[in-house]
Amino acid sequence: MAAPKFEVPELKGYTDIPLLREGAAAEVKSFPANAQIQEALGFxxxxxxxxxxxxxxxxxxxxxxxxxxxxxxxxxxxxxxxxxxxxxxxxxxxxxxxxxxxxxxxxxxxxxxxxxxxxxxxxxxxxxxxxxxxxxxxxxxxxxxxxxxxxxxxxxxxxxxxxxxxxxxxxxxxxxxGQKYTNEILGKVHRIGNNLGLPGPALLDTLTGLEEDIEEDTGFAVKLPIDVKGAEVLLITPSADFFSEPHVESLIGYAKVFHAAGISWTLSSLASEAGNFGMFIGNYEQMQKVALRIREAALELGVKRIVVGECGHAWRVAYSFWNTLIGVGLGAGADDKYGRMLQQQLDPNYPQPAHICEVTYDLLQQGAITMDKEANDHRIITFHDSCNVARGSRMGDMPGGQFLIPREIIKSVANRFHDMAPETILEGTFCCGGGGGLLTDDLMELRVKGAQPRMDAFKDVVDNHGVNFMATICAICKAQFTKVLPYYGFDMSMVGGVHQLVSTAIRLDAKQ
Amino acid sequence: MSSLTIFFALLFYLATALLVSGLAYKIYIYSRTPAPLKIPTMPAPTTTTGVVMRMGREVVLFESLFKSNKWIWIFGWMFHFGLLLVLLRHLRYFTEPVWGWVVLIQPFGKYAAFAMIAGLLGLWARRFLVDRVRYISTPSDHLMLALLVGIGLTGMAMSFVVHTNIVGLKEFMLGLMVFDWQPLPADPILLAHLSLVALLMIIFPISKLLHAPGIFFSPTRNQADNSRDTRHVASWAARLEK
Missing domain, CATH: 1.10.1060 (Fumarate Reductase Iron-sulfur Protein; Chain B, domain 2)
Structure with a gap:
């Protein structure tokens, strides 16, 4: 890491309200989009x-x-x-x-x-x-x-x-x-199908490689199927899960859960992105266009359930907007042809769409998967509520399930867990500092400074409870913290996914 | 009929007309504008009953403000509930005979004025003392507080210092309501009080006082969390489905 060109805030374990300094962030400006990027989106x-x-x-x-x-x-x-x-x-x-x-x-x-x-x-x-x-x-x-x-x-x-x-x-x-970062990525989704710009063949290669790795590690042939018609579950996950660390560890976790529970599932090369940057720029048509790939993939593959991987804003779009935008959900009226076309295919016994945490939690409740909690004993874990999950969505049957379910999963797969200060979690959670289209290197100063409240709360549990792992369920949070933790003197490997923990603890031999 | 009476009679008709029509227009705009996406601030109630309860807590207890900042909450709550009692007490000037429960709250309504003024002064002090609030305050924010404090102080002056001809005022008000004008007592404090109230009524629908109807239309507070179970599509968005 090169020495930063700005002052990194000093952590105290709590965040004071600063006196205002006019123009303090006036120089912080992300790169604007060029004409080509803008015009590709019709702007x-x-x-x-x-x-x-x-x-x-x-x-x-x-x-x-x-x-x-x-x-x-x-x-x-x-x-x-x-x-x-x-x-x-x-x-x-x-x-x-x-x-x-x-x-x-x-x-x-x-x-x-x-x-x-x-x-x-x-x-x-x-x-x-x-x-x-x-x-x-x-x-x-x-x-x-x-x-x-x-x-x-x-x-x-x-x-x-x-x-x-x-x-x-x-x-x-x-x-x-427009902003270069967000609008360039939107262009990539329209052109190639995901935010990373990863074409189908490359994706296939990656998945095959991962299957080999898992088998080598565990001795079990856990599959990462793609474009399988007639699979029960279509998994829509952020494309970062295919390539980035620590994201990929969670992808392996989802695969192990499906494998252990014996649920047939598939990814889609057409809909290889859960993220939807259309929301970030407040453009309904862009958001709908990005989401439409998921509707098309679901119809084409004939799946009964749609499940979403660990991604905060994607889960907000999926949970709160998919039913509106593309009919993924339930409750379309009798005269709503567009909605019913997909909804008669989806299984009404499951929440549509479901979060991967809801799936894992239900399987744990039923005893359909079992965990070896001691496998996570080297970790003392805290949980960072991602903003879009916390304040823009829900999991489970009751309000607040989005806080309870990930924590219950963590407690089922690990022995040692400590929450951060109450005013910094749940509905009052602090953003990681990189959400909403700001996860770009040209905004590094803002990202580091914006992470301060979270880093202060994290420091408190690190110092007082020996916490060494911050679990989260958002691709942006993971990428942001991986980059920002070192600025504050923490190791970048201290952040990871909830299903990374599941992956460590899950027993693949239980049913064999 | 004195020109003073005519002036105030017309002023109150005008103020009432502007208040009612302005608010009706704004409420019409709010209700007509679609909310295309489900955006309740989560965790949110999943049922309509739950939403009514949430809105009730928000309007009566200022729930979100309580979570946010105890100083603003205590001053804001003192002001608004002081004002509510004071307004209810004022019903006695518009009804004959005076309703039983209005008689009952009379003493509370009188002293609630102190809570109201204290709350307003607390909120005003924050506009000077807290650098963040000082930064966001516009001249109209100060004038609005001055107006409300002015109304409160002139009212209290008549209740507690120099009594006005309250019987004459009541006859004027009752007369106004049935278009049978009666003379308005020419007491300077009373006239100041009435002028300020009329001004408040006139600016209500074109000012930040729109937070009063606005809260009921705020999608983050009035939507139920049921997006997975019901398909919610605004009419302009439905057209995009083809």
Whole structure:
């Protein structure tokens, strides 16, 4: 690791609320997308002459299409409850990273063009024209938000800054200003089928290699099937699981679970990506287009169940949006042909879609798989709730299952577990600092500083409970922590997946 | 009929019309705008009854604010519930005979004004003392507090310091409601109080006071967590399915 060009926060085991420093993160800016990347998604390649008119027009459309945006623009009273809730504010102390200030970047424009008070008394209510400076601030600070929704937990009106960030990015895209990282990846999904740009044959190779590795390690012929028609389960997982460390360890874990439980399953080369960056840029059509591959694969392979691997934002999209976007779910009405076409194929006895943790947890409950807990005795484990899982989804039958189920799995596969400080987990969990389209090296300073609240809480359990492993169920969290842990003096191998732990402990011989 | 009476009678008709029509328009906009995606802040209730309970806790107890910041919560709650009692007590000026329960809460309603003012001053102090809140405060945020404090102080002055001709005021108000105008007592404190109230009514639908109807339409709070079991598609999004 090269010496950082910025100051890495010093960890204390808890995070203080900093005094604000104006412009502290003003220089942090991700690389913009070039014209080719933009045009591939149907956005303009550059800022046109009449960009201001286009932007205001698009804003008006969004206000009419999204109740969230309309209500959130009006309802804020500037009470200040959210001001100390964003990890990017806590880490950078830039006031524009306070949720309300981030929202106000758009609210000032909303007031100027869409409200009586802002049209006639702009100074009084802090309304501003949409100038190039304001647009630049939008790009800067809407790409310093990971859309983690922590602020929405604490707002008395439930204002969710993620909704405003998404609208901001959508308007920026519509006037030709996009972010390279996110939009390039979206292009890859459309072209090749996954975020990593891994073509079918390469994927096949990788899976074969993994099967050989597993057999060598365990002596069991655990398979990683792909494109198997008539399989019971279609597994949709982030493409990072195929290639990156520690992600691949969890993929091996899923395979072992299916193997041990005797469930037929398959991956799909058409839908080889669970991630959906369409959500990050707040573009409904992009999000739907990315998700459509999964619908097509499910129909083509004739599967009965759709299961999603360890990926935070993908699980939010799957759990909360798939039924809406592509009909993966249950409960389509009698006249809803589009929904019913897929839903009559899916088995209503299972949640659709299901999280891999729900599958493993159920199998554990039934005694269909067994664990050798001592195999994980070298690890003292804590669990990082991923933001999108915690605040954007659920697992199991009851609210809060998304917190309970992964922890119960960990406790079933390992003997030693310690939670981090209560205000930093569950619904109040801190984002890893790399979510929402910010997992790019050009934002390294933001990623390191944004991780501070999580790293502080982690340090506390490392120092006081000897924790040496932080389990998580998100590909972005894993990639982010692998990169960021060393900045804080921790070993990068301290982060890994829940199914990495399952993989270590699961007994493959139980049923043979 | 004095010109003062005519002026205030017309002012209150105008203020009421603007308040009612402005709020009705905003509520119409909120209810007409679709929420295309399920975005409740999780964990969220899975049933409609659960959602009603969540909204109830949010509106009555300020649940999220309580989780967030105990100072804002205590000041905000003191202000809003002080205001509620004060408003309910004021029903006595609009009803004849006065309803039993309004008589009952009269003493509480009178002293609730102190809680209301204390809450407002606490919230205002934060706008100066906390650097983060100072940063986000606009002139209108300060003026809104000044307006509410002004209404509270003029009201309290009439309750506790210099009594106004309350019988005359009540006749004026009862008359207004049936378009039979009665003379308004020309007490400067009363006139100040009424003017500020009218101003508040007028700016309500064009200001941040829209948080009052807004909370009920907030998708992160009013949606049930049932996206896997019911297919939720907005009309504009359904068209994309072809």
């Amino acid at each position: 303009p390649g550059e800022l046109a002459e009449n960009w201001q008119e286009t932007a205001i027009g698009r804003m008006g459309e969004l206000l009419g299409k999204y109740r969230s945006l309309q209500v959130f623009m009006d309802a804020c009273v500037h009470c200040g409850a959210c001001t100390d809730k964003c990890h990017y504010y806590l880490g950078t102390s830039d006031p524009k990273n306070m949720p309300v200030a981030r929202q106000d970047l758009m609210r000032q424009v909303y007031r100027r063009y869409f409200t009586f008070a802002g049209k006639y008394f702009p100074k009084l209510v802090g309304a501003k024209d949409l100038t190039r400076e304001v647009l630049d601030d939008w790009y800067r600070y809407y790409y310093q938000c990971s859309e983690c929704r922590r602020c929405s937990v604490y707002c008395p009106y439930g204002i969710d800054t993620a909704e405003i960030t998404m609208a901001g990015r959508e308007i920026l895209d519509c006037v030709g200003i």
